[in-house]
Amino acid sequence: MGERLRKLRNERNLNQTEVYAETNVDRSHLSKLENDKAGVSWESLAALADFYDVSVDYLRGKSSVPTIQSPENIAHSEDERLLLKIWRAMNESERAGLIALVGNRIKPTAI
Numbered sequence: 001m002g003e004r005l006r007k008l009r010n011e012r013n014l015n016q017t018e019v020y021a022e023t024n025v026d027r028s029h030l031s032k033l034e035n036d037k038a039g040v041s042w043e044s045l046a047a048l049a050d051f052y053d054v055s056v057d058y059l060r061g062k063s064s065v066p067t068i069q070s071p072e073n074i075a076h077s078e079d080e081r082l083l084l085k086i087w088r089a090m091n092e093s094e095r096a097g098l099i100a101l102v103g104n105r106i107k108p109t110a111i
Contacts, residue, residue, distance in 0.1 A: 001059055002036040008052045008066075009034070012078070023047040053081065 009019055016027045016034075025033075025044045032038035040048075049056045057063040087095065 001040070001061060002034045004059055004061070004066075005030070005048065006034040008054065012052075019048075019051065023051045 009016070016030045019025065019030055020027045023044070025047055029038060029044070033040055033044075045056055045059060049059055052059075054066045055063060058066045087098075090098070
């Protein structure tokens with residue numbers, strides 16, 4: 001699990017303090033996890049999986065597929081993932097305002 005945690009963090013150019021700020025998994029504990037020198041609680045495991053947008057099974061080495069393949073996980077890049085995260089955090093009024101602002105600039109494309 002340690003290698004996967006370290007790889008996910010490095011791919012995002014984050015340090016352990018930044019991961020702690022988002023997950024509340026203590027930096028020193030995260031270091032031990034990344035070096036396979038500590039066990040992990042369910043809460044920490046779930047927080048890290050959510051933060052990295054991967055499955056718990058992937059972190060545990062039970063799956064070789066890092067992301068959960070679902071309609072909610074369709075982003076193709078970090079930018080798209082960020083936009084989806086922002087969109088999901090908006091309320092209906094904010095979404096309507098955004099659509100009104102950019103809606104006429106984007107032409108629908110066939111999928």
